[in-house]
Amino acid sequence: MSEPASGTRRGSLLIIGGGEDREDDMQVLERFVALCGGPDKRIVVLTAASRVPEKMWAIYDCAFGGMGVARRSELRVSSRLEANDAAMAADLAQADGVFITGGDQKRLLALIGGTRLDEALHAALARGACIAGTSAGASAMSAHMLADGKAELHPEKGAVSLGAGIGFVQRVVIDQHFSQRQRLARLLTVVAQNPYLLGVGIDEDTALLIEAGGGIEILGTGAVTVIDGRHMVSNVADIRNRSVPEMVDVRLHLLPSGSRYGARGDDATPAALADFIHIVTNIA
Numbered sequence: 052m053s054e055p056a057s058g059t060r061r062g063s064l065l066i067i068g069g070g071e072d073r074e075d076d077m078q079v080l081e082r083f084v085a086l087c088g089g090p091d092k093r094i095v096v097l098t099a100a101s102r103v104p105e106k107m108w109a110i111y112d113c114a115f116g117g118m119g120v121a122r123r124s125e126l127r128v129s130s131r132l133e134a135n136d137a138a139m140a141a142d143l144a145q146a147d148g149v150f151i152t153g154g155d156q157k158r159l160l161a162l163i164g165g166t167r168l169d170e171a172l173h174a175a176l177a178r179g180a181c182i183a184g185t186s187a188g189a190s191a192m193s194a195h196m197l198a199d200g201k202a203e204l205h206p207e208k209g210a211v212s213l214g215a216g217i218g219f220v221q222r223v224v225i226d227q228h229f230s231q232r233q234r235l236a237r238l239l240t241v242v243a244q245n246p247y248l249l250g251v252g253i254d255e256d257t258a259l260l261i262e263a264g265g266g267i268e269i270l271g272t273g274a275v276t277v278i279d280g281r282h283m284v285s286n287v288a289d290i291r292n293r294s295v296p297e298m299v300d301v302r303l304h305l306l307p308s309g310s311r312y313g314a315r316g317d318d319a320t321p322a323a324l325a326d327f328i329h330i331v332t333n334i335a
Contacts, residue, residue, distance in 0.1 A: 062263050064184075065082065065184075066261070068227040068228060068258070073110060083183045087181050094148040095124055095148070096112075097126045097143075097188075099158070100152055107154070111150060139167075140168050145178075147180055147181070154187045160196065189253060193216045193224060194216055195223070197226055207240055211237055222247065222330050223248060223250070224251065227255075229273075230252075234252060251275065252277075254275070256273060257270065257274065259331075279301070279303075283301050285297055
């Protein structure tokens, strides 16, 4: 992964598949703190996705406190009116790191989508902050968000719906708890109906680190699965809802923990991954 130029700081995304270790070695959370600039920096925990924000905050208050982060705080949002508060948004924009908790990604976007807090998240990233999201917070990071639905054994036309996400990453759909909840069929359903989009499935206690304009790294104990259907031949447009589509020439990449690749032009990056890395590192 290329290093930023001297004297500059580049924003980053840490997209976590949920179930990250919060008590023992806390590898993923420790890396988040490091990406924020260390334990002396200011970290805000956004709990808007959860219907029990006080319980969610207690978990991360304990975890980040145990890592020596003194300047940690919760940002609790219960209405769009609050999410449009100018002072709250200005304060969030100056954070060194923002951690978006799990819960329900539809709830998160219903509360903050298109508000001043939404704009503040992008502003924080632009000035060099690390934005992390786990579980629902991970799914919400892309422009096209996996909102609802499931496919048990095979992909099924019409089984999954998308919504508008925060939009840090374009042209991808992110699913979480991926291997643990056997969500390959669900992500294939998305790709079958939207071959322009790349499917990204992230296991529990696993994170996809994206450096703006730089590269990617896989952290934690699991793997990240990438599904590319752009070269696919399929009959999905001609079959009925809940039918299994034919999907020929779908590409699947499995990136285990420790995988690390630079952006396009890096000779060490396999050609089949170069375009994916170029797309995901073009964060905004």
